[in-house]
Amino acid sequence: MINRRRFVGSLAYGVCTAASSRAAAPRIDGGIIRSQIEALSVFGRLPGGTFQDGVSRVGYSDADIAGRKYVMDLMRRAGASVRIDAAGNIFASRSGSDPSLKPVLFGSHIDSVPNGGNFDGDLGSLSAVAILQLLHDLNTTTRRPLTAVVWACEEASFSGVALNGSRLAAGKAAPGELAVVSRGMAKAEAIRRIGGDPDHVERALIPKDSYHAYVELHIEQGGTLERDGVAAGVVDGIVSIDDYNVVVTGFANHAGTTPMAQRQDALVAASMLTLAVREIVTAEPGAQVGTVGHIDVSPNATNVIPGEVRMTVELRDLSSAKIARLGERVRARGAAIATETRTKIEMKLAGHNESAGAAPEVQLVIESAASRLGLATKHLPSGAGHDAQMMATLMPMGMIFVPSVAGISHSPKELTHWQDCTNGANVLLETVLELASK
Amino acid sequence: MINRRRFVGSLAYGVCTAASSRAAAPRIDGGIIRSQIEALSVFGRLPGGTFQDGVSRVGYSDADIAGRKYVMDLMRRAGASVRIDAAGNIFASRSGSDPSLKPVLFGSHIDSVPNGGNFDGDLGSLSAVAILQLLHDLNTTTRRPLTAVVWACEEASFSGVALNGSRLAAGKAAPGELAVVSRGMAKAEAIRRIGGDPDHVERALIPKDSYHAYVELHIEQGGTLERDGVAAGVVDGIVSIDDYNVVVTGFANHAGTTPMAQRQDALVAASMLTLAVREIVTAEPGAQVGTVGHIDVSPNATNVIPGEVRMTVELRDLSSAKIARLGERVRARGAAIATETRTKIEMKLAGHNESAGAAPEVQLVIESAASRLGLATKHLPSGAGHDAQMMATLMPMGMIFVPSVAGISHSPKELTHWQDCTNGANVLLETVLELASK
Numbered sequence: 001m002i003n004r005r006r007f008v009g010s011l012a013y014g015v016c017t018a019a020s021s022r023a024a025a026p027r028i029d030g031g032i033i034r035s036q037i038e039a040l041s042v043f044g045r046l047p048g049g050t051f052q053d054g055v056s057r058v059g060y061s062d063a064d065i066a067g068r069k070y071v072m073d074l075m076r077r078a079g080a081s082v083r084i085d086a087a088g089n090i091f092a093s094r095s096g097s098d099p100s101l102k103p104v105l106f107g108s109h110i111d112s113v114p115n116g117g118n119f120d121g122d123l124g125s126l127s128a129v130a131i132l133q134l135l136h137d138l139n140t141t142t143r144r145p146l147t148a149v150v151w152a153c154e155e156a157s158f159s160g161v162a163l164n165g166s167r168l169a170a171g172k173a174a175p176g177e178l179a180v181v182s183r184g185m186a187k188a189e190a191i192r193r194i195g196g197d198p199d200h201v202e203r204a205l206i207p208k209d210s211y212h213a214y215v216e217l218h219i220e221q222g223g224t225l226e227r228d229g230v231a232a233g234v235v236d237g238i239v240s241i242d243d244y245n246v247v248v249t250g251f252a253n254h255a256g257t258t259p260m261a262q263r264q265d266a267l268v269a270a271s272m273l274t275l276a277v278r279e280i281v282t283a284e285p286g287a288q289v290g291t292v293g294h295i296d297v298s299p300n301a302t303n304v305i306p307g308e309v310r311m312t313v314e315l316r317d318l319s320s321a322k323i324a325r326l327g328e329r330v331r332a333r334g335a336a337i338a339t340e341t342r343t344k345i346e347m348k349l350a351g352h353n354e355s356a357g358a359a360p361e362v363q364l365v366i367e368s369a370a371s372r373l374g375l376a377t378k379h380l381p382s383g384a385g386h387d388a389q390m391m392a393t394l395m396p397m398g399m400i401f402v403p404s405v406a407g408i409s410h411s412p413k414e415l416t417h418w419q420d421c422t423n424g425a426n427v428l429l430e431t432v433l434e435l436a437s438k
Numbered sequence: 439m440i441n442r443r444r445f446v447g448s449l450a451y452g453v454c455t456a457a458s459s460r461a462a463a464p465r466i467d468g469g470i471i472r473s474q475i476e477a478l479s480v481f482g483r484l485p486g487g488t489f490q491d492g493v494s495r496v497g498y499s500d501a502d503i504a505g506r507k508y509v510m511d512l513m514r515r516a517g518a519s520v521r522i523d524a525a526g527n528i529f530a531s532r533s534g535s536d537p538s539l540k541p542v543l544f545g546s547h548i549d550s551v552p553n554g555g556n557f558d559g560d561l562g563s564l565s566a567v568a569i570l571q572l573l574h575d576l577n578t579t580t581r582r583p584l585t586a587v588v589w590a591c592e593e594a595s596f597s598g599v600a601l602n603g604s605r606l607a608a609g610k611a612a613p614g615e616l617a618v619v620s621r622g623m624a625k626a627e628a629i630r631r632i633g634g635d636p637d638h639v640e641r642a643l644i645p646k647d648s649y650h651a652y653v654e655l656h657i658e659q660g661g662t663l664e665r666d667g668v669a670a671g672v673v674d675g676i677v678s679i680d681d682y683n684v685v686v687t688g689f690a691n692h693a694g695t696t697p698m699a700q701r702q703d704a705l706v707a708a709s710m711l712t713l714a715v716r717e718i719v720t721a722e723p724g725a726q727v728g729t730v731g732h733i734d735v736s737p738n739a740t741n742v743i744p745g746e747v748r749m750t751v752e753l754r755d756l757s758s759a760k761i762a763r764l765g766e767r768v769r770a771r772g773a774a775i776a777t778e779t780r781t782k783i784e785m786k787l788a789g790h791n792e793s794a795g796a797a798p799e800v801q802l803v804i805e806s807a808a809s810r811l812g813l814a815t816k817h818l819p820s821g822a823g824h825d826a827q828m829m830a831t832l833m834p835m836g837m838i839f840v841p842s843v844a845g846i847s848h849s850p851k852e853l854t855h856w857q858d859c860t861n862g863a864n865v866l867l868e869t870v871l872e873l874a875s876k
Contacts, residue, residue: 156741220695221692221694221695222692222694222695222696222697222700223696223697223700224697227700239694241694243740251846252849253845253846253847253848253849254659254660254821254822254845254847254848255727255729255731255752255754255821256659256660256677256679256727256754256820256821256822256823257658257659257660257820257821257822257842257845257847258660258661258727258821258845259660259661259662259725259727260716260719260720260727260728261720262660262661262665262845265716265729267712267730267731267733268712268713268716268730270709271708271709271710271712271713272709272713274705274706274709275706275709275710275713278698278703278706281698282698282699287697289693289694289696289697289698290698291693291703291740291741291743292705292706292744293693293705293735293738293739293740293741293742293743293744294735294738294739294740295705295733295735295738296738297731297732297733300731300732300733300734301731301732302681302729302731302732302750302752303594303729303731303752304731304848305729305731306730306731312740314693314740314741316693316694382694382695383692383693383694383695383696384692384694384695385694404695407691407692407695407696407697407700408689408691409691409692409695410690410691410692410742411690411691
């Protein structure tokens, strides 16, 4: 059992004039984080609902636009210079004492999945803005410039594609992506709605190494930190994802007249494959996961033997080589199942997301920041995708995780205790100040 | 291997004046059966399609009405007295030499499933009409009166409920059934479209034992007869069906951030249950079958662990006691799977169709009829529902099956070789003549 010491947020800011002399270190007030997360939660709240009913602040929606305005007002109140880039990302900049140095970039997103929670993205975004406010209140100037960022539409709520703003900023747009229509509008129109400039989206490109580093605070969305009683997770990297589409072809026939031995039941084969995925993924040590999340049966009638099943197999791990190997095992098992059940099983790689490693030097800064705050840390991979993985292609990247109660996310039940939110904000603060001081 | 002797349809009808003196027995010409099945197949054929593209002659549709007119014209041409009952069933009657005796009833249906085949129902209906035509051509009178019947909407194509005409004739209408709307019309309106009288549907009731017996010729829709090389199946009875609705409740969570050991994956549990159904059903000898045909996963997203699965389990066997016992085994296994996977599994009986036994005396008549034609026979249950099961509640019932190629039915690929159709028609003829002679 790891001893978990919780840092208690202080209302009394230390007096300091420069971040490099942090004898009495400044601290973010937990009350501010809480009140701002609660204030943001009303944009996209269910009519008549409460904070506990979660939020539907889907990217590019009216609720998203209202939430963005709330955050931009906070940024301006903190004295920052605010701009929206061509992809709709919001940047709030604060000068440093040495304008020749590259700025430190930090932030997250504020859009949610439909029927999501109030911590995913919001905590990291509002903590970033709180840092600007704190330094403004203290009249403190860091050595490097600081830039807080709120990425546009991080969730896969527009045409099923995630990391919309950060991906465009990293130059990873798919061909024709801006013409794709979802929820009744083209993505170009969606970006224009939030203040972007889709006709010149290339202007959103962040040149490689134009920032000193990128740091993102986020809720874990898994149950590891809570289970281990650790306040701060130091992310090693963001996992690689292989998405497979599988088609199982059997033969649809009368469920009453076809003897069991003569069946070519596509759902029986698909069930075997679903269990095989779990067995193969758990057969070796490690944090790899495998999921069959989507399954469509045809004709899907009570009294007809399933003739076809379309399903997905998703594999994730920090190691691309490991999930490629596991995928081949699933494929081999699929071939054996096809023979056994007299079905055909086709498995095609539909998508591959490369893993994104966190920079070791940024991980060290996060660790020492948590240590100064008396917080236990644990290294872990991120099983979820984050804007940080796009930034990792452009600059040194680091991520801080805080515990999610019961590992629940993308749900109104998503919860991170306020103390853990405060701790996370202060680890981010300490990390940013340290990075900005060098 | 059973020796299968095929009877070759004769064009030369034997000369006879009464069915009781069948020294040179009359025979139905295979060419007539084929030409009439082909003629009927145009009603509901795909535009531009051929016979091999199957048929969509859904009950109560315009195609059904056109097909019914074709069949009624054939009946009238055969000299029969034709009437439509209040439920829309078509009866074609022919007098017997002894009007004090109860008539023999025989027939089937001509409606199809959407995208179905040209043999299911059509063979039995057109063979029944061909018997009337043959006796008319021969100027032969049987001792008992004969009634050929074409039941209305046998398939479950209107609001998912099957045996619509025969069920109303057997007095098994569900409360409010005629008000149920499907395909944009109430069932009462649908019945009126085809010439029925829904305001007095009770007039369709067939009094118990008002007929001597009911005989139905039908394609097997399974692969047993073809596999065993048997021309004529003698149906022991129509199976009992238990339909269960199962709800598996897990917990939907992020597929990337939730470690394998912490998952409550409803689809993993459902897959185990699907395989358990097959294992339990095949663990003991017998013709029982079990099918998971329908499955809906929620939220059914690639990157979310399935939180809920709704699925069906259907069990069929001649013995209601056996499927009740198998259902309890599935339930017990479900409880164990729920514990193992930390999910909840609820299983509710949603429907029970009682089995319908064929009358032993009618089975004997069918056997000896096939034997006189030199055709091998095999006793088998019907795994599918048929209008005959409704008649079994009113009178002695028998069914004749002929082989389905590869056991395929409810598909454009449904096929019974013309020789097997002719054999079936002649077994029906012999059976009806024998029953009508006593």
